[in-house]
Amino acid sequence: MTDISAIDAPIIDLGVPKGARVIVAMSGGVDSSVTAALCKLSGYDVVGVTLQLYDHGVAIQKKGACCAGQDIQDARRVSEAMGFPHYVLDYESRFGEAVMEDFADTYLAGATPIPCVRCNERVKFKDLLETARDLGGAAMATGHYIRRVVGPNGPELRRAADASKDQSYFLFSTTKDQLDYLRFPLGEMPKAEVRRIAGELGLVVADKPDSQDICFVPEGKYASVVERLRPGAAEPGEIVHVDGAVMGRHPGVIHYTVGQRRGLGVATGDPLYVVRLDAENRRVIVGPREALLVSRMHLKDVTWLGDGEGADAARAGTGVAVKVRSTRPPAPASLLWDETSPTGWAVELAEPEEGVAPGQACVFYSNDAANDRVLGGGWIAGTRTAA
CATH class of the missing domain: 2.30.30.280 (Adenine nucleotide alpha hydrolases-like domains)
Incomplete structure (x- = not known):
């Protein structure tokens, strides 16, 4: 096996003893493959796990998608090359119920779903995390571009060093208990460095393209998937x-x-x-x-990762920065406690934004120059126009 001293790559410190078992979620892409390889080369007892989330049945007609077909084979080949065990778990029924069914129902309700968040929230960081504990893992590592920093009050979630790859918007619903167990070794690394390491290690996925679409939606055709899952519902x-x-x-x-x-x-x-x-x-x-301009959002299913109690922060009108789309920069806003909101939670934008829709996520960030720390977020249940 490759000696990490023989390549130009960082030694990963996961905050657990060397030799401890670490479960790595492997999608078959370059990011999770390099994560697993670096954990192994840094002295951890790595076990790779890939979730088979669906086949190409009635709802899916897409090749080369995450966690199906070739990706599972690629994850297995990386595991064999690096010398650690690899398991494939059949999560198809769980994924279908928790993510795909929700996707269809959300669209039919006139909202805009974000299935990648639901997958992290309901499958990867819930069911898979429980499986990782059952396998004796001291921690679970993933290839997400986000940082976990231990602060004075425990682990904090922070935006990735590579802003162009930051995935914090899709991980806002991570709970404090989950964050205690999760590790994100790529959070400090640029994507080009990850590919370079993959190439130097000779991993078969070194030049594999990144997935651009939602994994179960062919060519971005959302409506066709909804129609297959809910025939005649439109x-x-x-x-x-x-x-x-x-x-x-x-x-x-x-x-x-x-x-x-x-x-x-x-x-x-x-x-x-x-x-x-x-x-x-x-x-x-x-x-x-x-x-289209929206000034206030009412939220539901809010997750709070900041210090203290989130409801107290809202009642105090705490200043934050928020993102309502993954591609937008954080914008100034205030948390509010609004009795007209179904859950009490609301966000007032300093400057109205357009294109804000129910079903999207509103993610909170620290109100400082870097807007670096992820304070949590919630799902947009309703909006109030600026007019």
Whole structure:
């Protein structure tokens, strides 16, 4: 086996004794493969685990996707090359119920789902983490680009050093108990360095492209997956202007998202955008761009990773920075306790943002120059426009 001193790569300190068993979640990509390899070369008793999340059955018609087919074979080949055991666990039914069914139902309800968060929340960091403990793991490591830093009050979640690869938005629902057990060895590394190490180790995945789409959605065609999972559930309805005028018909709300401009099928002199989806009445509400501006969000299923109690922080009107899309930078905002919110939790944006939709996540970050620490987040249950 390769000696880590023979290559230019960091020795990983996971905060558990050398020789301790570490379970590594392996998707078959370069990130988790390098994570496992570095843990092994740094002296840990590594066990690689890959989840088989689905086959290519009625709902899925996509090749080369995460945790299916070739990816499982790639994870096995890396494990064999590095000399540690590798197991494949059949989580297909759990993934289907916890992620894919939720995806379909969320779209049918007129909201915008984020299945990658649900997968981390309900499968990888819940069921797999419990399996890792059953396997005798002192910790579980993943290839996510995010940092775990031990602060004065315990482990903290912080944004990745490589801002272009930061995955903190998708991990906001990680709990404090889970964070005690999880490790993220790549959080301090740029992606180019990870690929370089993979190449130097001769891993078969060194040049493997990153996955760009949601793993079970072929070519970004969300509606086709929903229609396969819920045949006949999409019903046509009216396209209605925010002023109440009926402007046309649509084939089903699942074909639209808040902020969408193209493909509306209605023509006016001014550009129109999808402002809101009224699934109960099968209506797509459209309007001018300024109608998209949102100033307040009501949240549900909030996770708090900051110090103290999250509800106290909200009642105090604590200043934070928030992201409502993974690709947007953190923006100034305040946590609020709003009695009109179903759960009490609300966020007021310092400057209104457009394209904010129920079903998306609102992630809290520290209100400092770096906006570095992840304080938690919640799912957007409702919005209030700036007007």
